[in-house]
Amino acid sequence: MTVTYELVPRDFYEAFIAHRNRSALTKWFLRFIVFMLITGAVITVLGIALRPDLEPQKNFLPLVLLAAFWTFIFWGSPWLAARQQFWKQPSAQGPRTMVVDAAGIHWQWNGGSADIEWKNFVRFQETKNQFLLYSSPVLFNVVPKRALTLDQVGAFRQLVTENLALALRRFTRTESVRALGPSW
Numbered sequence: 001m002t003v004t005y006e007l008v009p010r011d012f013y014e015a016f017i018a019h020r021n022r023s024a025l026t027k028w029f030l031r032f033i034v035f036m037l038i039t040g041a042v043i044t045v046l047g048i049a050l051r052p053d054l055e056p057q058k059n060f061l062p063l064v065l066l067a068a069f070w071t072f073i074f075w076g077s078p079w080l081a082a083r084q085q086f087w088k089q090p091s092a093q094g095p096r097t098m099v100v101d102a103a104g105i106h107w108q109w110n111g112g113s114a115d116i117e118w119k120n121f122v123r124f125q126e127t128k129n130q131f132l133l134y135s136s137p138v139l140f141n142v143v144p145k146r147a148l149t150l151d152q153v154g155a156f157r158q159l160v161t162e163n164l165a166l167a168l169r170r171f172t173r174t175e176s177v178r179a180l181g182p183s184w
Helices: 009-020 024-050 056-087 150-180
Strands: 002-006 095-100 104-109 112-117 123-126 130-134 140-144
Touching (some): 009 056
Antiparallel strands (some): 095 104, 104 112, 123 130, 130 140
């Protein structure tokens, strides 16, 4: 399968968000923080309504600053990081061609190329708009679904799933043999 596509800053942003939300713990932590901020705002507003003699600026300002801080951490920092990653990385800009076959994935772009065998991928993640192919727990390649036809999306998903499972089985078998150590 051969596909030509171009990455945009939005691809990086969506990939960073998907990577951040890859586990249930991070999803629930975000919800917990939002719940705590809303609870704090409600308590502060009730406190101001019940005791207007308490200076509202002193009580409300820390909550507003905390809310602004967490808003930036959860929504602003991924956007800023994605923007910087895209614009400061020349290889991310311009058209790129991806060839997927039984040996692995081969990328070619203006100024470089990469050939990655299936055994080097540790997992993949599918989101609404893209595939993330991980070559380490935190390093991934982005493949936008908009570059693929509907048939290619299914074929790509199947090819990645089959080859990644095969590569992981080989890796696990090799590692378990190494873990046993020398047999003398």
